[in-house]
Amino acid sequence: MVYKRSAFGLLALALLVSGVSVSASQGVTGVRESQVNEGINGSRDTLLLAQGNVNEDKRFEGTLQGCKRTGPSVQCSVAVRAKADRDTFVRCQEGNLTRLFDTSGTVYPCAKIKIGNQEDVNGLNLRFPQGTPVKVTLTFNNVSSQVNEFDTLEISFEYHRDSYLKFKNIKLPK
Numbered sequence: 001m002v003y004k005r006s007a008f009g010l011l012a013l014a015l016l017v018s019g020v021s022v023s024a025s026q027g028v029t030g031v032r033e034s035q036v037n038e039g040i041n042g043s044r045d046t047l048l049l050a051q052g053n054v055n056e057d058k059r060f061e062g063t064l065q066g067c068k069r070t071g072p073s074v075q076c077s078v079a080v081r082a083k084a085d086r087d088t089f090v091r092c093q094e095g096n097l098t099r100l101f102d103t104s105g106t107v108y109p110c111a112k113i114k115i116g117n118q119e120d121v122n123g124l125n126l127r128f129p130q131g132t133p134v135k136v137t138l139t140f141n142n143v144s145s146q147v148n149e150f151d152t153l154e155i156s157f158e159y160h161r162d163s164y165l166k167f168k169n170i171k172l173p174k
Contacts, residue, residue: 053167059083060128060157062165065135067150069172073111074100074143076153078136078165082128089158090115090136091123097156097164098123100140102147108140123158148172 053064060080067076082088091098092113100108114137115124128134138155150170157163 053170055165055167056083057163057165059086059088059163060165062136062155062167063133064153064167064170067153067170067172069143069145072142072145074108074140074150074172076100076138076140076170078138078153078155078167079133080128080136080155080165081131081133083130085128085130087125087127088163089123089125091156091158092121092138094122095156097154097162098138099152099154100138100143100150101152101154102143103149103151104147106147108143110138111141112139113137114139148174 055062055064060082062078062080065077065079067074080090090113092110096109098110098113100110102108112119112121113124115126115134118124118126126134136155138153148171150172151168153167153170155165157165
């Protein structure tokens with residue numbers, strides 16, 4: 001099928017790439033909205049699965065690099081990128097808003113945060129350059145040795161308005 005350089009041609013080409021077939025005789029009205037949504041959302045979901053546990057909000061995006069057990073503690077590392085240059089406070093114990101939830105509903109508050117060579121229990125203030133990954137390591141204490149899976153990791157940022165990154169379905173390596 002040959003597509004001319006037109007709005008329909010570009011739409012049809014985009015739909016073909018996402019797995020939805022369209023013929024020129026159908027016109028735009030022949031494409032069901034569900035086909036467009038399935039094609040777009042299916043591609044996005046596949047991309048997110050390929051990248052691992054990724055989350056974003058209006059100000060930040062993050063990729064969970066993994067969590068590991070160290071005795072009764074669990075450490076989780078996240079590569080955080082700011083969507084614009086900004087100074088922000090990454091919370092740990094302050095406000096008890098950075099937390100790890102296991103699949104049984106137990107909440108583990110953040111015990112320590114580390115960014116670069118700085119460590120603190122309350123949180124750390126940092127300038128995040130736009131688009132540059134910054135490794136944030138969070139420690140959670142008193143985690144039972146029976147717990148090997150977590151429902152949610154929630155990280156709180158304070159910058160005029162609060163921001164949160166949430167990561168789901170976290171398994172500890174065996």
